[in-house]
């Protein structure tokens with residue numbers, strides 16, 4: 001009796017295609033690649049092109065090379081902005097990490113009302129940034145500031161503090177608000193990380209003679225490092241490219257002293273209409289973020305390899 | 307080197323009373339094993355000694371110090387955890403050195419001690435590895451090494467062998483015993499495995515529901531169980547329990563359907579008050595044997611063989627007598643077949659009797 005060999009059977013085209021792994025992979029990846037191309041690659045390439053041109057609203061512009069970048073670099077407002085972005089990112093991330101870690105360690109213990117605190121802690125995170133930042137703006141308001149009123153009433157100050165009316169003060173106010181808003185994310189993520197650490201390790205360490213600080217430093221912290229790196233990088237990226245908060249809280253003022261790269265790029269590119277220059281300013285973020293991501297990837301790979 | 311004394315120790319988790327009035331005196335250099343079924347409070351007791359669990363009431367003394375309010379690190383004890391609790395990010399060397407580093411030993415001394423201990427345990431070639439690069443048995447050794455490298459006054463073990471496979475468990479058991487003979491450090495060892503308890507312990511503490519039921523040397527606990535629980539828990543296969551009625555027919559007899567046993571002479575006076583009442587007769591499988599023609603007939607009964615389990619060195623017979631199931635452990639030469647009858651004989655001085663109400667042994 002002759003058996004049909006598989007080759008002899010006529011298979012439908014689709015079935016044959018699905019049997020071919022490379023073709024299948026291409027088919028499955030296509031939607032993702034398409035979305036990435038349309039929404040990420042195209043705007044990015046477009047941005048790079050704009051930054052190299054003299055395009056402004058109503059003027060198609062022409063290729064000008066690195067002129068936009070040079071102009072920005074020599075602009076004193078841009079210099080302040082550039083520095084602000086680093087100061088803002090650095091301190092906000094440090095504060096978020098320190099406070100988030102502290103909260104996470106606290107919430108990892110058992111106490112009454114723990115669930116309530118956990119839920120309450122998430123509030124800053126779920127309120128829309130624009131809304132909460134408006135609330136903060138009222139608290140910092142030159143005339144109606146409830147903070148000034150409180151401090152004055154309790155006798156801690158005799159003259160009003162220039163919360164948003166002084167450039168340096170305003171930037172620190174923005175750092176405070178960013179910390180307030182971003183801390184829950186740190187706390188929740190670090191808490192999740194903490195809960196994966198076997199509690200026996202803490203007990204073993206305490207029998208080994210480690211006090212609370214040594215237990216944190218020698219046991220908890222090293223085990224929490226991968227999670228910490230991921231949140232920190234995530235936060236750096238978000239904070240470095242922050243827009244909403246500054247836009248609502250200070251609008252870049254007073255006197256353009258609190259701009260971040262994103263808000264300044266918006267002001268030049270969209271509000272003023274100099275699209276080319278705006279694009280150039282925003283592209284200054286790119287190398288910095290690229291470096292951060294690269295360092296993170298390398299570090300995580302090393303952890304995995306170890 | 308130190309003794310450990312527990313006085314009226316109690317532990318409540320909220321309203322749940324898990325350790326009840328435990329009194330124990332662990333002697334200097336002794337290997338004491340706490341054994342009992344799951345949830346009986348062994349770990350909790352051990353953790354109170356370690357200082358990892360707060361004491362609800364009572365006292366714990368280590369050496370001549372009352373340690374109730376001392377934090378774990380000041381109690382001079384070391385503990386081996388069931389899952390080893392090795393620091394995953396540290397090498398074997400660092401795991402073992404950690405306790406010494408925290409106690410600010412000089413570097414050279416740390417190195418000598420770690421190397422010495424590693425050699426003792428046969429892990430000197432693993433010092434550079436991380437815990438996850440080790441097998442279960444190797445991790446176990448590292449955990450033990452981390453405990454002994456500090457030369458503490460007391461070792462605490464919480465089921466350290468339960469994650470190992472059967473063969474390795476037996477091997478590590480022997481090693482632990484040798485190690486203890488060599489180090490001569492007081493040790494408290496928790497297990498729910500009665501074989502481990504019997505083989506390792508200088509003395510064994512049998513616990514159930516937070517209560518200490520008996521403390522004694524392994525053979526003493528085995529041969530003179532104080533109550534029905536201890537009798538059933540220690541020994542494998544477990545002791546047979548048979549409900550019998552005490553009757554007087556020119557001598558005391560314990561009777562049930564299909565069985566009529568003469569009460570051994572030395573037990574007659576204690577059992578006399580039970581005349582006409584039911585008591586539980588206990589006999590270990592190994593204290594039954596195939597009857598010979600010369601056995602007095604009031605120590606012999608007939609049983610129906612249900613299952614034959616030949617183990618090579620012996621045969622386990624699952625039999626029924628009336629409504630009771632009786633397990634016997636007989637010589638491998640016995641030719642027993644399933645569904646056949648066999649005549650079994652008691653070894654009279656190994657018969658136990660228990661009060662049906664209090665479950666206490668009648669001795």
Ligand SMILES: Nc1ncnc2c1ncn2[C@@H]1O[C@H](COP(=O)(O)OP(=O)(O)OP(=O)(O)O)[C@@H](O)[C@H]1O
Pocket residue numbers: 319322324342343344345346347348349350351497498
């Ligand atoms: N943190 C806790 N909160 C409430 N109850 C607890 C807690 N820890 C233990 N228990 C209870 O205390 C009892 C004794 O627990 P323990 O861990 O001492 O048992 P064990 O004898 O070690 O058992 P096993 O052999 O299963 O380890 C158990 O019933 C357990 O449910």
Ligand SMILES: [Mg+2]
Pocket residue numbers: 348349350464
């Ligand atoms: Mg336990």
